[in-house]
Amino acid sequence: MATNVAERATAPVVTAIPPTAGVRFRSHAVTWSWRAFLFVVYLVLFGPLVILMLFSINDSNVLAFPLEGVTFHWYTDAFHDQLLHDALVNSIVVACIVAPICLVLGTLTAFGLTRFRFRARPAVAGLVGAPLILPWLIIGIAALMFYVRFKVDLSLNTVIATQVVCTFPLVTAIVGAQLFRFQRVQEEAAIDLGCSRMQVLRYIILPHIAPALAASAIFAFTWSFNNYEISAFTLGFQQTFPVWVYSSVRNPDHTAIVNAISTVISIIQVVLLTVALLFLRARSGDDAARGIIAGGEAVAASAET
């Protein structure tokens, strides 16, 4: 029973219908419509990136056609720019600190909000959601005034502090969405069957929210790295990468360097994510199966009630 559920869960829905010529044609059209749809979506998503890569080798610092000739000197310029180096390093360090903290805080909060009913819940939920909805520009300025009031020196630490507070609600939202749909029945079943709490956590809950955790981690890192509004106001005199980018809007040469450095960053990220992908694939065989089986059990269990 378990394996059947697992197989059927991964098979496409269409195969449940006995194939006839008409259906095969329809499924062809459907497949191709899906492909066209995906093509357009990814075109829109990556188009701007491709354009910037194109302009990063353009022998001109103006972002307009026609192209003036190929050059790599923007890349060498980027290489030699000390301010840029410092900014990048700062951004990476900050993001590497912010992301794990947000993951922990956000998951705790998601648990707290979805699993318990207590009178203050709507208020807490509102408080948690608030940093996501207030313009970061305002949070940044308010944070600056706050730090000044309490005589805290502005530095990367203040940036980290405010970024953490503004980013962990994102993790809460993503993990919370998945926890919402989670059937408590499984947990109770597991406990009834004699699992310890640690085992329940490790084998049932964590695999279930693993995709949400992974997505949140990536998002938290990205948000922190790309954050401009908060960093600009809570930084001392060190720069982070987005602050450097914005400051370069007034300097045409910098715009072209930004294209070059963005291309490099994107390539690095492609490499990193591909490696992560391969790594996950190699390891995730077992976990994925477990998740599906657990899901299947849940349906079976809830179908009985």
Place this chain on the structure above:
Amino acid sequence: MATADVAIAPAKRGRRSGGGRGAFGILFAPVTLLIVLFLGPMVIMAFMSILKFPPNTSSGRTLSHYTDVLTDPLNWKIAWTTLWMSTTAMIIMLAIGIPLAYYMVFRAGKWELFLLLSLVLADELAPVVKIYAWQVILGRNGIVNWVIPGPPITWLLFSPFAVIVTLAASYITYTTIPIYAAMKAIDASMFESAVDLGAGWWVQSKRLLIPLAAPGIFIAMILVYIPMLTDFVTADIVGGTGSYMMGQRVRDLILGSGDWGAGSALNLVMLVVSIVFSLLAYKLARLNRIQT
């Protein structure tokens, strides 16, 4: 891990008992941080909003900023523009995000991880840089006009159209991911049962997919819709002169005119509106879950 134990134990005996204590343990750290590092600055901001102009403490207190802000017809006009542009962009994103998430979860098979990761990758680049690229795409002599024959279409760029398109393109990732996460928790065998019972894809969507993915959809909306209401970068770069948005208004009031009072007041008003919206969406999401 101790807090997680506390979380699980009461579940066995029924949901309501021990709820408060368990929640307190788990939520203590996050909530404290929020109060200190978030509410603190907000309180200061609120304080600024009642100071008379110019904004220093010796000016005296006043509520006039609020009355000015709420009665200025210009603000209402900007609010309306912002609202309809953001809503249009949100609808477009949902129209793309829901099918995309569905495909990734149920149809993609081995490509799922690749699609997911590339979706995330697309968003890695600093937003301002990408928005400049849209100028090249939508411009008078840009890529779209190069592809489409005839005289150049000028309303593609520096117009509300440009803002909507760019906003939609910028936030697709954040729309799709929460919906994806919610759909992951749906058991695909339900769809097979539906098909066996004779339901076409529309009924399946309406009765199964959307309600089950609803928490994800609402989270996506909260995550994306509200930032769009306060966005100013996009409108600055591709909006031209005719699509001024609320985010720009607040920014200009504070950084342009130095009118901290009006800017803070306006901002707090927007915060209240956003909180109301979020609570509403949250309640709707929960309600929906109980019904299924």
Place this chain on the structure above:
Amino acid sequence: MGRWVRAGAAAIAIALVGVACGGGSSAPASGPHGSVDPSSITGTIRLLSYSDGFDPGYLAAFQQQYPNIKLETSSMGSNEEAIAKIQAGFDADVVNSCVDEATLEMDEKGIYAPLDQSRLTNWNDLFPSMQQLPGVQYNGGIYMVPVDAGTSGIVYNADVVTTPPTSWADLFDPQWQGRAGMEDIAVTAFMIGALTLGIQDPINMDQTQIDQVKQFLIDHKSQFRTFWKGDAEVKSLFKSGEIVISSGYPDTAKALQQEGVNAKFAVAKEGQFLWACGYGMTPNVAPENLDAVYALLNYYSSPEAELYEAQHWNYQIANEKTLKLASPQLIQEASLDAPFHLQNAIPASPPENRDAWVAAWTEVKAS
């Protein structure tokens, strides 16, 4: 180049000896022909400036001469933004400002502190017209060292706009509807509007006139493709054909020609208005950094640094000695010898009620 700088450093050394309550590190006294080692000057300077102020090429010579001065930089998008940040608590030592934007305001708000003239080695070499710009001197003291200046006029694509424009009203010509550009700075936009409407003495406009200009700009908003900020944006707008005529500066036209766009700069008959920028010191400078701050201020106003600005950005300069270093062609190209003696020039000066201008421009953009 070395001789001038060493002389400057020597002057600092001499001045330091003369200072009664000196702070921190003072360079040893020595004779007038500098055997002072600039590398003995130490300190940290926190500089808040437009990004051209810390352009690496521009400051390369400074970093070389003063290897022991640590420079931390932060860029500002506008004078308003700098004021907003500083009033909110942001700490800086040297702050960039422009006379036509907020220099006087910075004096009045205490963001600038008075400078010691005896420590400003290049002060006496500055054009008198620069020394007397509003905000440079205030309440009998020197608060800001003016460094560069330029003019504002009309930049146009000569291939499309075949008749050279002669008036600000040409920006509002219906045949360029939707193809005109305007810089997103309150003072610029309102100046242009006022001059187009024929208002005399726009700097001293009263509220009714401001409202008039405001309404005029709102009515003609559709004339403009967009309000641009910054050099990079206006260049790409011209090059991609989005705009064919705009408010702008001579160096914009020059840079565009190098991009293959036949752009030219024209002066409007109603008047060209001028910008002038420089640097001042905040009251928060720690005593041990004072020498470094003056070193920087003197560097900015030195002929060598000014020559760099003239060559690279065609800025006009403040130090008369720069003319000795510049080629005749450059002098002519950038009008180096006659800042503010230009035809029909409206001097760089902040409007009387700048806040009202800025507020009105915000309304124009929002409408």
